[in-house]
Amino acid sequence: MKKIVAAAAFLLIISCGEKHDLKTTQTFVGNAIGTTYGIKFFHDKKLDIKPDVEAIIDMFNQSMSTWVPDSRINQINAGDSTIVVGEAFKEVFDFAKQVHTDTDGYFDPTVGNLVNAYGFGADGSQEKAPSSQQIDSLLQYIGFDKMSITTVADGYQVQSTTKGMYLEFNAIGKGTLVDYIARMLNEKGVENYLVEVGGEVIAKGHNLEKDTDWLVGVNAPKKSKTGEKMVLIALNLKDKAMAGSGNYRKFKLDEESGQEYVHTVNPLTGQAVPSNVVAVNVIAENCTLADGYATAFMAMPLEKSKQLLPQLDHIEVLIMYLDEYGMLRFEKSAGFDAYVKK
Known part of the structure; x- marks a missing residue:
């Protein structure tokens, strides 16, 4: 219930009345993929989109979630090369390839074996961080260039050149879900909306209540999950998506070594140690790409990021990031x- 209330607060729900002219807000909130979602839109007809959202979440889970035991992606990770996936899977695979190439491999959805080894993934239950020997051993299974997707009679199949690889789209999952919901709203003729899943957003058109672009906050980075979130800056978004990544949100402490x-x-x-980069926010045409690039810039050294930014x-x-004085x-x-609101 707390999660739903939090999502509702983010969306600034103003009206829940029965009258629905073009400027009457319609809002929906709920839970999805381990987080919350919130949708705010304007339409001249009252739309019940809850069943559509639930169908999208179910499709995503059955196709691409490593947290669902019998999902397509988990069957692929188990070594079943006959698994056929659909158009949605292919689209996310291709977007992931684009970000992987653009960031010189710093975004890599085959990093799953390492994520699990550190205890952050669906198959990860380790209390201790992997040793340097374990990391070296697992690196042979990392590399998105070792994977490809080909067309077959009734869909697509994923191939890899190395057995034992673990593919996961968790780093772009929230962004992908945002895009799927946005696409559903487009198909229903909704022209002004804001969709949010776990902090990742896409904005189309205007906020008709205020006759402005959509206003979205960027949170200040914190090293703890406790305490209230503070908005650092506000952004005006129109027909754009934004996603963020921050290691202050999710981390572990090795009790033996004291290493975070x-x-x-x-x-x-193969390392998962903190750097001076503490948070990243990316604005892109869609939220899948924004989510992927945010993850990549979070993983790469700051100097590498400075080199890449002018090219993208x-x-x-x-x-x-934190300077030498903190x-x-x-x-x-x-x-x-x-995009920054003045």
Whole structure:
């Protein structure tokens, strides 16, 4: 119940009346993929989209969730090369390939074996972090370039050049779900909406109540899950998606060594230790891409990010990092400030 209330607060629910003219808000909130979702939209007819949202969540879980034991992706990870996947799976696979290529491999959905080894994944229950020998052994199963997807008679099949690889789309799952819900709203003729899943958002059109673009907050990074979230800056979004990643949200402490481990694993080194980068927010055309790029910039060293930002002119990026004195600093793409509410 607390989760649903939190989602409702995010969406600033104002009206739940029966009258539905074009400027009357319609809102829906609920739970999905281990987090909450919230939808706010305007339409001249009252729409009950709850069944559609539940069908989308079920499709996602059965196809791409490693937390569902008999999902398609888990059957692929178990070594079944005959599994056929649908168009939605293929689309996410292709988006993941794009981000993987654009970020020189810092986004890699085959990092699942390492994520599990650190205890952050669906199959991870380890109390201790993996040893350097274990990490070296698992790195042979990492590399999205070792995987491909091909067309078959009734869909698509995933192939890999190395047995034992573990594919997961958890790092872009929330963004993907946002895009699927947005697509459903488009098909129903909704032209003005805000969709949010676990903090990842997509905004289309305007907030007709206020006759403005949609206003979305970027939270200040914290090293703990306790305490209230503070909005650092507000962004005006129209026909754009935004996703964020931050290691302050999910981390572990090894009691023996005292080492802190974070949920974002560097796929090139296998390490999951904190860096001076504490949070990333990305604005993109869709939320799957925004989510993937945010994960990549969270995993890569700051200097590498600075080199890549000018090359990726189809996204806008805000990187929050700590300088040598522990002060919060910002690295931004050239066009990011254009979205900041003055």
